[in-house]
Amino acid sequence: MEQGANVALASLPGVGPVRSGKLAKLGLERLGDVLWHFPLRYEDRRRVFSVREAPEGELCCVKAMIAQSPQLSRARSGVELVKVKCVDETGTLNLTFFHQSYLRHAFSPGDTYIFYGKAERQGRGISMVNPLFEKEGEEKYTGRIVPVYPLTAGVHNALMLSLARLAVDQVAPGVEEVLPLWVRQRYGLCQQEFALSNIHFPQNFEGLESARKRLIFEELMTLTCGLAMLKGRRQHFDGLQFSPHAPAEFCTLLPFTPTGAQKRAMEDIFRDVTSGQSMNRLVQGDVGSGKTAVAAYGAWAAALSGVQCALMAPTELLAEQHFRTLSALLGPSGIRVELLTGSVKGAGRKKLLQELAQGDIQVLVGTHALFSQGVAYHKLGLVIADEQHRFGVAQRGALAAKGGETPPHVLVMSATPIPRTLALMIYGDMEVSIIDELPPGRTPVSTYVVGEDKRQRMYGFVRAQVAAGRQVYLVCPAVEEIGGGEEEGQTSLFPAMDLKAVTTYAKTLQEQVFPDLSVGFVHGKMKGKDKEAIMSAFAAGEIQVLVSTTVIEVGVDVPNATLMIVENADRFGLSQLHQLRGRVGRGQHESYCVLVSSSRSETARQRLRVLTQTTDGFRIAQEDLRLRGPGDFFGQRQHGLPQLKVADFASDLELLNQARQAAQELVEGDPDLKREEHRPLRRRVEHMFRDNPDIFH
Ligand code: ADP
Ligand code: MG
Numbered sequence: 197m198e199q200g201a202n203v204a205l206a207s208l209p210g211v212g213p214v215r216s217g218k219l220a221k222l223g224l225e226r227l228g229d230v231l232w233h234f235p236l237r238y239e240d241r242r243r244v245f246s247v248r249e250a251p252e253g254e255l256c257c258v259k260a261m262i263a264q265s266p267q268l269s270r271a272r273s274g275v276e277l278v279k280v281k282c283v284d285e286t287g288t289l290n291l292t293f294f295h296q297s298y299l300r301h302a303f304s305p306g307d308t309y310i311f312y313g314k315a316e317r318q319g320r321g322i323s324m325v326n327p328l329f330e331k332e333g334e335e336k337y338t339g340r341i342v343p344v345y346p347l348t349a350g351v352h353n354a355l356m357l358s359l360a361r362l363a364v365d366q367v368a369p370g371v372e373e374v375l376p377l378w379v380r381q382r383y384g385l386c387q388q389e390f391a392l393s394n395i396h397f398p399q400n401f402e403g404l405e406s407a408r409k410r411l412i413f414e415e416l417m418t419l420t421c422g423l424a425m426l427k428g429r430r431q432h433f434d435g436l437q438f439s440p441h442a443p444a445e446f447c448t449l450l451p452f453t454p455t456g457a458q459k460r461a462m463e464d465i466f467r468d469v470t471s472g473q474s475m476n477r478l479v480q481g482d483v484g485s486g487k488t489a490v491a492a493y494g495a496w497a498a499a500l501s502g503v504q505c506a507l508m509a510p511t512e513l514l515a516e517q518h519f520r521t522l523s524a525l526l527g528p529s530g531i532r533v534e535l536l537t538g539s540v541k542g543a544g545r546k547k548l549l550q551e552l553a554q555g556d557i558q559v560l561v562g563t564h565a566l567f568s569q570g571v572a573y574h575k576l577g578l579v580i581a582d583e584q585h586r587f588g589v590a591q592r593g594a595l596a597a598k599g600g601e602t603p604p605h606v607l608v609m610s611a612t613p614i615p616r617t618l619a620l621m622i623y624g625d626m627e628v629s630i631i632d633e634l635p636p637g638r639t640p641v642s643t644y645v646v647g648e649d650k651r652q653r654m655y656g657f658v659r660a661q662v663a664a665g666r667q668v669y670l671v672c673p674a675v676e677e678i679g680g681g682e683e684e685g686q687t688s689l690f691p692a693m694d695l696k697a698v699t700t701y702a703k704t705l706q707e708q709v710f711p712d713l714s715v716g717f718v719h720g721k722m723k724g725k726d727k728e729a730i731m732s733a734f735a736a737g738e739i740q741v742l743v744s745t746t747v748i749e750v751g752v753d754v755p756n757a758t759l760m761i762v763e764n765a766d767r768f769g770l771s772q773l774h775q776l777r778g779r780v781g782r783g784q785h786e787s788y789c790v791l792v793s794s795s796r797s798e799t800a801r802q803r804l805r806v807l808t809q810t811t812d813g814f815r816i817a818q819e820d821l822r823l824r825g826p827g828d829f830f831g832q833r834q835h836g837l838p839q840l841k842v843a844d845f846a847s848d849l850e851l852l853n854q855a856r857q858a859a860q861e862l863v864e865g866d867p868d869l870k871r872e873e874h875r876p877l878r879r880r881v882e883h884m885f886r887d888n889p890d891i892f893h
Contacts, residue, residue: 201228201367205359218350230363231371233356234395234411234842235343238404241312242340248286250315250322257338258315258322260289261308266300282309288321296326307331310338328354336361341398360396368392372876375414379858385410395842409851412843414880416855419840422881424863435474436577436602438501442466446493449525457633458486462493464629465607469497469578475605481631482813483778484638487609488518488753490631491580492525494607499531499558503577503604507561510583512537512724513731517752518582519561526559536562536571539724580607611775611813640811641781643789645765645804654790655709658759661788662713662740666758669779670705672698673767674719674745701763702743710741719745746772755783765791766800770820773804774813818849 204226206216216225224230244257260282267279278299280291291311293299303309313327330338337357345356373388380387386394391407391414398404443462447454454462461479468475481487491507498505507522509515519535526533534548534557551557555574560566608626646654658668674697698719706715716739718730733739735754742757746768760780765773773791781787791804806819843851862874869878 200370201226201231203227203366205230208359208362210355210358215350215355218348221348222346222351224359227359227363228367230356230359231367231392231396232841233345233360236346237344238398239342239344241338241342244310244339245315246286247284247289247322252315252317255312255314257310257312258284258289258324259308259310259332260284262303262305263288264305266303268297268300282311288319290318290321290323291327292323292325294326310335312338341400341404343396343398364393364396372879374876374880375410375417376862376873376877379417379862380410383413383854383858385413388414408842411841412848412851413855415840415843415884416848416852417859418877418880418884419843420852420856420859421863421869421877422885424859425868425881433474434602435469435472435605436501436503437472438469438497438503438577440466440470441497441500443493446496449496449529450489452635454489455486455631455633455635457481457631458490461490461629461631464627465490465494466497468627469494469501469605474603475578475607476626477606477629478608478610478626479629479631480610482634483611483775484634484782485631486635487582487611487631488521490629491518491582491607491609492522494578494580494605495522495533495559496526496529496531498578498605499526501577503575504552504555504557504573505559505578505580506566506573506576506604507559507580507582508566509561509563511720512539512563513718513727513752514582515562516724516728516731521753522559522561531558532556533559533561536560536565537724538563538565540565576604578605578607580609582609583611611778637784638781639786641760641777641787641789643777643791643808645791645793645801645808648792648794651792654761654792657788657790658710658741658761659713661759665756666785667734667737667739667754667756668741668759668761669757669776670741670743670761670763671776672701672743672745672763674698698743698745705741705743713740714738715741715743717743746776752779753782754779756785758783758785758787760787760789761792762790763792764794765804766793766795766797770803770806770816771813773807774811774816777807 204216205211205219205224206213208227211219219225222233224233239255241257244259245251247258247260250256250258261284263281263283268276269279270276275294276297278293278297280293280299280303282289282291289311309329309331311324311327311329313324315322315324328337330336337354343357343360344353345360347353347356368389371388371392375385375388379385386406386409388410390403391410394403394407395411398407443454443459443466446462447459461481464477465475468477479487479490495505495507507518509518515535515537519533523533534552536545536548536552540548548557549571552560553572553574560573565571606626658670661668699717702715702717706717716730716734718727722730730739730742731752734742734757737756757780760777762768762773762776768776777789780789789807791807793800793804795801803819806816810816862877863869866874869875869881
């Protein structure tokens with residue numbers, strides 16, 4: 197028989213072809229796979245109770261003696277059941293087993309067993325249904341901490357337990373140590389074998405904790421090593437060399453003086469695009485930090501270098517706004533900026549595509565449509581993706597493919613709903629510029645959480661703002677847009693109003709609440725042209741109160757708007773609310789954000805209060821991640837990282853930081869992990885990235 201990790205599960209006694217087929221569904225084919233199939237949770241079966249002490253309604257171990265031969269009977273439904281009466285000095289334990297009639301021969305009076313099951317009070321004794329049992333003196337899975345595995349139909353925990361036992365005994369001792377000694381010493385990590393043994397069968401919870409810590413660290417370090425190696429490779433790509441047009445020259449076109457952080461980001465881009473190597477840069481900055489100007493510099497530099505720039509936005513609304521901004525900024529220098537979205541159709545589209553292919557258009561702004569079939573560039577030199585977290589990593593590759601022989605430079609602009617470390621992981625192959633400075637003269641947006649009882653006062657406040665010449669956003673979550681549409685796919689904690697309800701509410705506001713004000717309504721299902729008409733009316737100040745669904749979440753810029761009201765605010769993630777709030781406080785006027793929540797849940801209110809306490813996008817993102825977890829955080833979007841087994845981005849940020857640091861040091865000294873002592877780690881990295889084997893050389 198084969199030894200160790202490679203033993204096929206099908207060849208093991210008690211498995212057989214049917215079960216091995218089911219195990220394969222869990223990704224388990226060999227004994228080595230079982231070793232890395234970690235428990236979901238653990239049951240503490242260390243304490244064995246007497247009948248009297250057994251905690252009511254809880255899973256627990258009770259030791260008792262079989263008092264009578266088991267009785268087989270048949271329930272009215274026809275189901276066979278076996279009843280067994282047991283006793284100890286303190287009372288009676290009555291057992292009922294369903295669907296296991298063979299058990300009538302299993303128990304002999306006088307034998308003592310440990311039973312594990314849910315204890316229900318029954319007179320002076322207790323009862324259990326279908327408990328696990330082990331004979332006294334032969335305990336393997338009672339009287340200790342027992343793992344519970346992810347299961348599937350036909351694979352019981354009992355089977356997993358015996359396989360895991362085998363894997364830990366036979367495979368774990370031979371697993372190579374992947375973490376160098378200095379890493380283990382510096383970060384206080386236990387050895388591989390101890391970790392693998394304790395993650396399955398912990399001696400105690402301290403042992404489990406140190407096993408978990410070590411395995412999480414190992415996983416994160418493998419991941420970050422892989423990303424660092426990937427990044428190292430990227431830097432060697434040849435890129436288009438732009439002609440040297442420095443940021444200072446561009447800044448004379450801006451209607452304001454750029455902040456130091458904006459200038460630094462532009463300098464970073466300048467260095468990249470003139471280096472002869474391909475740029476792959478992430479510009480990260482909170483809402484309102486002025487990323488558009490940085491993007492515009494890139495577009496301008498591309499145009500002056502005789503190549504084209506494509507700027508991709510996540511929504512049509514945002515694309516239209518960028519189009520207006522860039523046209524105004526670059527148009528006077530003779531740079532032609534055009535807009536391409538799904539709404540540009542027919543003859544207009546055909547003409548536009550023709551001009552694009554001929555190179556008559558220098559900057560093309562749009563949505564995903566920019567990279568759809570039939571869109572051919574003359575010479576694409578720069579791709580800018582705005583608010584990238586809505587696109588996902590996978591799409592980056594697709595963008596670059598449009599460039600022909602030399603891939604275009606890639607610039608990604610992101611607000612920061614992603615905590616820094618996490619962002620660095622997801623964008624691990626990119627250089628990062630951080631805009632950590634807001635333009636001067638911004639007053640922080642005063643934020644309030646209010647209940648239904650304050651509604652009339654709130655409407656009064658809307659009037660006061662409008663009377664002072666300002667404008668107001670009023671956002672309602674609509675179910676079609678939350679989690680629905682491709683463009684505004686958002687995640688939410690709660691179901692939201694349907695679009696009809698939102699439409700009705702907008703009408704009520706106009707007709708009954710603010711008949712004397714000009715109220716507009718915009719939602720994601722409207723035609724692009726209609727949306728644009730309303731948005732430009734709002735931008736021009738013709739609409740005073742703009743009721744909308746979440747379409748305005750990202751990027752919209754109307755400095756005269758000073759009040760943001762969010763209805764049913766508890767239905768949004770905190771980062772999303774932070775983005776919404778970023779729509780106000782963009783001019784010199786004092787600005788406000790009112791979060792309306794009728795939720796009586798104290799945790800929901802508490803969550804919202806985070807926004808009243810801080811305007812730091814990073815902190816808010818962190819809190820969001822903590823409260824909602826990365827699954828919700830990213831929604832359905834692919835973030836493109838390999839699947840992790842034990843680590844979890846939300847709770848393991850501290851370890852993530854340490855692992856990154858260790859990985860960086862390691863890769864700096866040995867970029868390809870070629871040294872003898874790094875070979876095991878390299879093999880682990882290759883295994884983790886096995887779906888993209890081509891990324892390493
Ligand atoms: P975001 O980073 O959220 O995309 P924007 O680029 O939309 O931010 O900029 C927000 C607002 O701030 C815009 O009205 C823009 O014109 C203005 N702005 C950007 N940079 C500066 C600056 N350095 N000084 C003054 N206003 C600025
Ligand atoms: Mg923006």
